[in-house]
Structure formats: structure tokens, C-alpha cells
């Protein structure tokens with residue numbers, strides 16, 4: 001809040017809000033004048049998921065409708081064209097979330113760039129923390145620092161409950177009777193959504209391409225919808241979030257996840273507000289510490305860590321390729337062709353991306369990312385694929401999640417080991433393998449699980465690069481004892497990048 005200008009609409013600079021800066025915390029006062037721009041050329045540059053395009057346009061147009069005559073809302077081909085229409089009036093803008101957008105706003109006379117909002121740690125605090133680590137950046141250390149600094153889940157100087165990390169309690173396989181939580185509330189579409197759908201149909205007929213299937217809007221486009229989802233999550237779903245955080249069920253894409261990444265990344269909710277509500281649930285006894293700590297860790301830990309690493313690691317990080325993964329992402333994967341895939345886990349997860357533009361963290365990391373890592377697909381292509389295919393995908397959140405966490409292309413700059421695993425992991429954490437034509441225990445032969453065989457082939461291919469990793473010591477020793485390794489190697493070479 002800027003106290004000197006609060007409430008004095010006529011003296012306030014007009015705030016240009018990007019389409020991921022839509023909540024009230026991106027304004028200094030409720031009546032601050034606003035500029036909103038809908039640029040069509042963004043959709044010409046790359047083929048986004050149809051439901052992602054819908055969500056972003058719907059959120060922008062809903063915000064414009066809410067603000068009424070407080071906002072100038074311009075629908076143009078490019079940002080530059082829109083800015084020319086308001087030239088002469090000074091603007092300010094909160095730090096945008098991509099390098100390209102930052103360069104653009106910095107290069108415009110009359111536009112003042114303010115510090116970023118919508119995250120919990122400031123750039124200064126992050127850089128001070130990271131510079132003090134002498135090259136050893138670990139999320140757990142950052143998270144503990146953030147807990148203290150933000151005074152979240154702290155009892156004085158000590159972590160609430162006496163421990164920082166309850167991950168060990170939070171790795172349970174899925175319950176056989178299904179998740180003990182009500183389904184999340186879904187938004188109800190209105191005439192703005194109708195208009196968006198008609199425009200997207202028209203754009204498609206003009207040649208603009210999308211991926212995935214259209215469907216009812218599943219993610220909040222307004223602050224009201226976002227708060228309804230947050231309140232419902234904290235009250236009904238948060239208690240089960242922790243224990244089943246890593247589990248997957250074929251018939252339940254949502255599990256007890258919050259489904260808040262899209263509204264958070266649109267800027268509709270302040271992450272610290274979500275954290276405070278979750279902490280209040282713990283303090284009142286409504287949710288166990290394991291779940292609340294797990295959720296808080298995602299928000300002030302992982303989300304901010306990933307955001308700051310995007311800037312801290314610099315522009316070249318996105319092209320990192322420490323494992324020399326050079327194979328192009330195959331067409332069936334790019335086109336979200338789930339029907340071409342027989343491996344039940346991968347087919348179901350790819351269908352989830354095709355039909356909803358969203359799957360939760362473990363399918364992203366251990367089904368999609370794991371498969372790409374094992375096969376040696378190009379990390380930069382995957383960054384682009386994830387960015388385009390997910391409703392919550394933005395460049396800042398893709399880069400470290402895909403290049404670092406999922407593909408280990410930075411050779412451990414942000415994680416301690418690659419997230420590679422065989423079918424045994426997927427079998428333990430899901431109900432997929434029971435109905436699959438492959439056998440998770442088998443690495444050779446017609447029913448050899450592509451993940452199990454792919455895991456050994458991956459370690460074998462990267463022996464030299466991964467040899468020094470202490471956390472892979474046991475797996476490497478096991479690899480050395482596999483007598484049919486040459487046959488597994490040949491089998492996986494033959495399987496190649498065909499849909500498994």
C-alpha cells in the first residue's frame with residue numbers, strides 16, 4: 001500500500017496489470033486507475049492448451065468487467081499497439097513474470113517498473129540467502145529461512161510441533177477405498193466465458209492453433225471463485241492433503257490437492273493469505289500439522305524457490321543440458337495423444353493433460369517428467385511443452401521445475417538427485433499397474449514395464465555423469481549386478497521414442 005496516494009484516485013498513476021496480476025494486491029488502492037491489455041499475438045506465437053487460453057482470457061475479461069470505468073481495457077494485436085493508444089499518460093507496472101515482458105516494459109518510456117508482488121520472499125531476501133550458500137542451494141534450507149522470516153508455523157524460535165519437516169508422514173499410498181474428501185467446487189461459466197469460447201472458435205478457424213480439448217472451465221477466473229476454492233480446500237480437503245500428497249488414483253485426478261496453482265499464478269490470491277488460513281486451521285485443531293506443514297512448504301517453500309531461481313540462475317539456465325539429452329519430444333507426446341499409449345499410467349496422465357490441462361505434482365514429475373528423463377528428451381523442448389500444455393504454466397514456473405527438478409539438466413544445482421524411478425515406485429504410489437498390460441517387476445520381455453526397463457537404461461546411459469552422486473550409490477551398485485543389462489539396453493533402444 002502506498003499511504004501517500006491511498007484514496008486519491010486523481011493523483012495516482014495508472015497501473016498496467018498483466019494478465020497474471022489480477023488480484024487486489026496488485027493495486028495500491030481500491031480505486032487506482034488501471035490499464036488491461038488483451039494481446040492476440042501471444043496466441044499466434046505458440047500453440048497453447050485450449051483451456052489455458054480460455055482461462056487467461058476469461059480471467060482478464062472478468063477483471064475488466066469488475067473494474068468497469070476504473071480500467072481502460074484494450075483488445076489489440078500486440079502490447080505495443082495498445083500502449084500507443086494510451087501514450088502521453090504515465091504508467092506503472094509491477095515487475096512482470098518473464099524476461100521477455102521485463103525487457104519490454106523496461107524499454108518503454110513513461111512506464112515505471114515496481115518490485116514484484118504475488119510471492120512471499122522479496123528478491124533482496126532471496127539473493128542474500130542464496131549468495132550466502134556458496135553454490136549449495138537446497139529448498140529445505142530456503143524453506144526454513146522463510147518460515148523464520150515470515151513467522152509461519154513457528155512457536156517462538158522453534159518450528160511448530162518441534163520439527164521442520166513432516167515429509168516422512170506424507171508419503172502414503174492411496175487409500176483403497178478412495179479419497180476421504182469432497183470434490184472441489186467447480187466454477188459456473190457465464191456470458192463472459194461464452195464470449196471467450198466464441199472468440200477462440202473464431203481464432204481457430206482463422207488458423208490459430210491450440211492443443212488439448214475444450215471443456216467446461218475448471219479453474220477460477222475471478223477472485224470470488226478463487227476464494228471459494230481456497231475456503232473449501234482449507235475446510236474440507238486440507239486435512240487429507242499431507243498424507244496422500246504423493247499418491248495417484250486413476251479415477252481421481254484431484255485427490256486432496258488444492259487446485260490453486262492456476263488462480264495463484266493469475267495473481268487472484270495472495271499466497272501468504274492462503275498460508276495464514278492454513279496455519280489458522282492447524283492452530284484451531286481443524287487440520288493436522290502434517291497436512292498444514294506440507295501445504296505451507298509448497299507455497300512459501302517450493303513456489304517461491306522456483307520463482308526466485310528463474311531470475312537467480314539467469315537466462316542461460318533454460319538451455320542447460322548436463323545429461324546431454326538431445327532427442328526431440330515425439331509427436332504423440334506433443335499432441336497429447338493418450339490413445340496411442342498402452343502404458344496405463346502414462347496414458348491416463350496424458351489424457352488428463354489433454355482433457356483438463358492439469359494433473360497434480362506427482363504425475364507431472366514421476367510419470368511425464370520421469371519418462372522424458374529416461375528417454376533423453378530435450379529439456380528445452382519439455383519446458384516449452386509444459387508451458388503450453390498446462391493451465392497453470394508460465395515461463396518462470398516451468399524453467400526450474402522442468403530443467404532442474406524434473407530433468408536434472410543442471411546436474412544438481414537445485415536438487416540432490418534426479419527424479420528417476422522404475423515401475424515399483426508407480427506401483428506403490430498408485431492403482432495404475434493393476435490394470436496395465438505391462439508388469440512393473442519386469443524389465444525384460446514382452447511385458448517389461450517401460451519405466452522399470454527405462455530406469456536401468458537411463459542409469460546405464462548416464463553412468464559417467466551420475467557416478468559421483470552419493471544418493472545414487474546403491475542404485476549404481478545394483479546396476480553393476482544386473483546380468484541381463486545388455487538385453488535391457490537393446491530392448492529399450494528398440495522401444496525408442498515410440499508410444500509405450
Ligand SMILES: Cc1cc2nc3c(=O)[nH]c(=O)nc-3n(C[C@H](O)[C@H](O)[C@H](O)COP(=O)(O)OP(=O)(O)OC[C@H]3O[C@@H](n4cnc5c(N)ncnc54)[C@H](O)[C@@H]3O)c2cc1C
Pocket residue numbers: 256257258259260261262264265295298299302303304306359360361362364365369386387390392393394397398401402405406
Ligand atoms: C515438471 C513439472 C512441471 C510443473 N509445472 C507447473 C506449472 O506450470 N505451474 C505451476 O504452478 N506449478 C507447476 N509445477 C508444480 C506443481 O506440480 C503444481 O504447482 C501443482 O501440481 C499444482 O496443483 P495444486 O494447485 O493442486 O497444488 P498443491 O499440491 O495443492 O500445492 C499447493 C501449491 O503449492 C505451489 N507449488 C507446489 N509445488 C510447486 C512447485 N514445484 N513449483 C511451483 N509451485 C509449487 C503451487 O502454487 C500449488 O498450487 C510443476 C512441477 C513439475 C514437476
Ligand code: SF4
Pocket residue numbers: 343344345346422423424426427432433434436437438439440449450451452
Ligand atoms: S506397469 Fe509400468 S507402465 Fe504399467 S502402469 Fe505400472 S508403471 Fe506404468
